[in-house]
Amino acid sequence: MSSTDTAKPRPPKGEPPVKRRSPERPGDKIFKGLSFGAAMIILVALAGVAIFLTVEGIPGLGASGGAVAGEANFLVYAGRLVYGTLLAAVIALIVATPLSIGMALVISHYAPRRLATPLGYMIDLLAAVPSVVYGLWGILFFGRFMGDIYVWLEANLGFIPLFSGPAATGGRTILTAGLVLALMVIPIITAICREIFAQTPTLHQEAALALGATRWEMIRYAVFPYAKSGMVSATMLGLGRALGETMAVAMVLSASGTGVMTLNLITTQNPNTIAANIARSFPEATGLSVNVLIASGLVLFLITFAVNFAARAIVARSGKRLNA
Amino acid sequence: MAKSIDVSDLDIYYGDFLAVQGVNMTIRARAVTAFIGPSGCGKSTFLRSLNRMHEVIPGARVEGKVLVDGQSLYEPGVDPVAVRRQIGMVFQRPNPFPTMSIYDNVLAGNRLNSKKLKKSAADDIVEKSLKGANLWNEVKDRLGKPGMGLSGGQQQRLCIARAIAVEPQVLLMDEPCSALDPISTAAIEDLIHDLKSQYTIVIVTHNMQQAARVSDDTGFFNLKGAGQPGHLVEFNPTEKVFANPDNDSTEAYISGRFG
Ligand SMILES: Nc1ncnc2c1ncn2[C@@H]1O[C@H](COP(=O)(O)OP(=O)(O)OP(=O)(O)O)[C@@H](O)[C@H]1O
Ligand SMILES: [Mg+2]
Numbered sequence: 001m002s003s004t005d006t007a008k009p010r011p012p013k014g015e016p017p018v019k020r021r022s023p024e025r026p027g028d029k030i031f032k033g034l035s036f037g038a039a040m041i042i043l044v045a046l047a048g049v050a051i052f053l054t055v056e057g058i059p060g061l062g063a064s065g066g067a068v069a070g071e072a073n074f075l076v077y078a079g080r081l082v083y084g085t086l087l088a089a090v091i092a093l094i095v096a097t098p099l100s101i102g103m104a105l106v107i108s109h110y111a112p113r114r115l116a117t118p119l120g121y122m123i124d125l126l127a128a129v130p131s132v133v134y135g136l137w138g139i140l141f142f143g144r145f146m147g148d149i150y151v152w153l154e155a156n157l158g159f160i161p162l163f164s165g166p167a168a169t170g171g172r173t174i175l176t177a178g179l180v181l182a183l184m185v186i187p188i189i190t191a192i193c194r195e196i197f198a199q200t201p202t203l204h205q206e207a208a209l210a211l212g213a214t215r216w217e218m219i220r221y222a223v224f225p226y227a228k229s230g231m232v233s234a235t236m237l238g239l240g241r242a243l244g245e246t247m248a249v250a251m252v253l254s255a256s257g258t259g260v261m262t263l264n265l266i267t268t269q270n271p272n273t274i275a276a277n278i279a280r281s282f283p284e285a286t287g288l289s290v291n292v293l294i295a296s297g298l299v300l301f302l303i304t305f306a307v308n309f310a311a312r313a314i315v316a317r318s319g320k321r322l323n324a
Numbered sequence: 325m326a327k328s329i330d331v332s333d334l335d336i337y338y339g340d341f342l343a344v345q346g347v348n349m350t351i352r353a354r355a356v357t358a359f360i361g362p363s364g365c366g367k368s369t370f371l372r373s374l375n376r377m378h379e380v381i382p383g384a385r386v387e388g389k390v391l392v393d394g395q396s397l398y399e400p401g402v403d404p405v406a407v408r409r410q411i412g413m414v415f416q417r418p419n420p421f422p423t424m425s426i427y428d429n430v431l432a433g434n435r436l437n438s439k440k441l442k443k444s445a446a447d448d449i450v451e452k453s454l455k456g457a458n459l460w461n462e463v464k465d466r467l468g469k470p471g472m473g474l475s476g477g478q479q480q481r482l483c484i485a486r487a488i489a490v491e492p493q494v495l496l497m498d499e500p501c502s503a504l505d506p507i508s509t510a511a512i513e514d515l516i517h518d519l520k521s522q523y524t525i526v527i528v529t530h531n532m533q534q535a536a537r538v539s540d541d542t543g544f545f546n547l548k549g550a551g552q553p554g555h556l557v558e559f560n561p562t563e564k565v566f567a568n569p570d571n572d573s574t575e576a577y578i579s580g581r582f583g
Pocket of ligand 2: 367368369
């Protein structure tokens with residue numbers, strides 16, 4: 001013990017200082033046990049998935065020939081699929097992010113409350129639609145509708161490489177897949193952004209308004225700076241969904257094997273995505289092909305992990321700038 | 325150009341709730357007008373109706389007339405955004421924009437309406453406004469630092485600098501010193517005194533001495549009873565209000581014999 005003399009009673013010399021603890025209540029104990037148990041189960045499950053993917057996937061890394069759909073080796077195989085996966089997800093985000101932010105702003109700041117509440121419910125409902133339904137809708141209705149547009153795009157904007165065609169009249173292209181993904185991602189991003197926008201402190205909104213800001217200027221001065229990190233997180237969550245979505249893409253997208261690495265968005269020759277490729281190839285796969293598919297799953301796992309990690313880094317950095 | 329404000333028969337509502345009833349007064353240009361009164365009597369509500377900040381709250385509305393130099397504020401064609409650019413406001417709690425530097429905070433109002441400012445003009449405005457708000461010497465070496473890094477009193481003066489940077493005709497202040505220490509309070513009172521030569525100033529305060537020190541005219545608001553709307557009891561030159569008020573309840577409130 002040091003020589004500082006305080007009025008506090010001290011434990012006798014030699015014994016470690018006793019931490020004063022509130023008596024443990026049974027409710028606390030039970031809840032602590034439950035939440036600790038739940039956390040452990042999640043960790044174990046996650047570790048199990050990772051171990052399974054790694055152990056089963058490793059043999060696939062060395063595969064060649066038929067098991068990797070005729071590509072030179074696994075790296076090329078995975079690379080082509082990663083390209084398609086990212087392209088579909090990027091198309092989805094380019095469309096979904098501005099739309100979602102706009103929609104969230106309408107709900108939180110523009111629409112009168114009578115309209116905002118039902119609008120919010122409707123968008124939440126969109127999130128509850130199963131992806132098979134999106135897939136069916138994508139093939140039977142949306143794809144055909146887009147097919148006509150692709151014909152028009154090829155005829156009028158064909159000089160842009162994105163639309164050089166030949167147009168897929170059935171519309172089952174990577175662009176259609178990306179747009180269907182966008183629709184599936186919009187409710188996620190909108191719901192999160194709406195919550196954050198609505199939490200912007202009145203203090204700062206009024207500061208902007210009192211200076212003579214229009215509503216849009218107020219949003220730029222007060223709402224966006226406050227919501228910035230949340231908007232990034234929301235977009236990343238949406239990206240995670242877009243990267244991993246299987247059913248809708250597998251149904252809508254017409255692509256075989258590893259697909260075609262192209263920026264031409266409106267043809268019948270499309271890139272393929274990892275998730276859709278697994279879903280479509282798995283039923284017929286045997287032996288090494290299974291390992292290859294699992295290894296591609298591992299690649300997807302790593303990409304999603306990296307995306308989440310990047311999102312966290314961005315959020316942490318902008319947070320630090322705020323407090324600097 | 326400072327302007328005078330004429331208020332006649334003003335009723336202020338939150339939805340169906342009548343918060344303030346039947347206010348008539350004339351606020352003189354280039355003078356300080358103080359509002360005093362018990363909590364909940366509608367001082368803030370009334371103040372916010374003078375630059376159309378009241379209607380920012382959903383369902384809030386106003387009936388009656390407010391004339392600023394003869395121009396009606398609540399005429400159908402009047403744009404509230406334009407009104408707020410002319411009539412600045414300082415809030416009870418300092419509210420600099422948290423992501424902006426001190427420099428950008430001062431210029432926030434000037435940059436609205438996508439106005440482009442030359443660097444030299446911007447520098448001039450920042451220096452002039454911060455000097456006007458008695459803050460220049462304390463922050464001139466760290467203009468690029470966030471406004472949130474300042475003390476509460478400094479933040480409040482930063483908000484005043486931001487409000488005067490756009491050279492409004494009227495400056496409304498809602499208990500600007502209530503969160504501040506006596507030294508910062510004194511700094512802001514000095515500032516109000518200096519600003520008086522150029523601006524019309526309206527200040528809400530719970531501090532009688534402050535009202536007596538800084539204002540030329542004083543309005544006393546009161547509630548008739550619980551759940552009743554607030555109303556203006558007395559509006560007179562400050563000296564008269566504090567020495568020899570017309571109304572007994574004013575006298576009771578000022579001398580602390582209230583309720
Ligand atoms: N946003 C609001 N919605 C509904 N009623 C409100 C709102 N703000 C204030 N009121 C009501 O209006 C009346 C006047 O409130 P106001 O804030 O103007 O009082 P005040 O005189 O400024 O009080 P204080 O001295 O405590 O700041 C009160 O009855 C209050 O409950
Ligand atoms: Mg108030």
